[in-house]
Amino acid sequence: EAQVTQNPRYLITVTGKKLTVTCSQNMNHEYMSWYRQDPGLGLRQIYYSMNVEVTDKGDVPEGYKVSRKEKRNFPLILESPSPNQTSLYFCASSFNRDGSPLHFGNGTRLTVT
Amino acid sequence: EDQVTQSPEALRLQEGESSSLNCSYTVSGLRGLFWYRQDPGKGPEFLFTLYSAGEEKEKERLKATLTKKESFLHITAPKPEDSATYLCAVTNGNQFYFGTGTSLTVIP
Numbered sequence: 001e002a003q004v005t006q007n008p009r010y011l012i013t014v015t016g017k018k019l020t021v022t023c024s025q026n027m028n029h030e031y032m033s034w035y036r037q038d039p040g041l042g043l044r045q046i047y048y049s050m051n052v053e054v055t056d057k058g059d060v061p062e063g064y065k066v067s068r069k070e071k072r073n074f075p076l077i078l079e080s081p082s083p084n085q086t087s088l089y090f091c092a093s094s095f096n097r098d099g100s101p102l103h104f105g106n107g108t109r110l111t112v113t
Numbered sequence: 114e115d116q117v118t119q120s121p122e123a124l125r126l127q128e129g130e131s132s133s134l135n136c137s138y139t140v141s142g143l144r145g146l147f148w149y150r151q152d153p154g155k156g157p158e159f160l161f162t163l164y165s166a167g168e169e170k171e172k173e174r175l176k177a178t179l180t181k182k183e184s185f186l187h188i189t190a191p192k193p194e195d196s197a198t199y200l201c202a203v204t205n206g207n208q209f210y211f212g213t214g215t216s217l218t219v220i221p
Contacts, residue, residue: 033209040213042200042211042212042214043157043200043211044211045208045209045210048208058208092156098144098145099144099162099164101159101162102147102157102159104156104157107154107156
């Protein structure tokens with residue numbers, strides 16, 4: 001089954017404790033990206049990657065890191081999480097061509113206390 | 114500045130009562146406009162892609178249309194299972210920009 005898989009689905013952590021959210025896709029998509037979704041603000045792009053070893057900042061990159069060493073994986077790293085990073089996170093992927101829609105994972109709900 | 118604005122924020126319809134959702138956008142070099150459906154606690158589910166003004170797409174009770182400045186999602190004779198949040202997004206080929214969505218409730 002074609003899908004984008006995120007783990008974990010739920011994560012509760014404390015301020016400053018490094019964490020990684022994994023994302024993997026099995027559709028051979030070149031483009032991958034991370035979003036956070038907050039009430040009233042919608043989905044905002046954190047980082048995106050057009051292909052392996054190519055990453056770019058989205059609209060809200062502060063406090064996040066990403067890497068794209070393999071085509072299928074695109075982990076999101078929070079080196080020192082803070083409470084304002086409490087949010088619902090989505091990973092998405094698509095073919096890297098005009099008009100290709102994003103396919104989303106089921107989300108990771110992160111709480112930072 | 115690239116951005117997407119959706120209206121209304123929320124919409125309550127009786128079953129069978131048709132209506133339209135609006136998506137206004139500004140983007141430097143539109144490469145595609147997308148409609149998604151999102152159910153609570155789940156990731157957005159792709160519905161349609163529109164590429165150029167005048168284009169229309171249909172799927173069951175949903176029909177999406179596109180002009181140079183806005184898109185409409187028309188819902189004909191909705192059913193309770195159509196209740197969800199509908200998201201609009203645009204891409205310039207690099208980044209995707211999403212609206213805040215319209216929360217649709219269809220009452221039996």
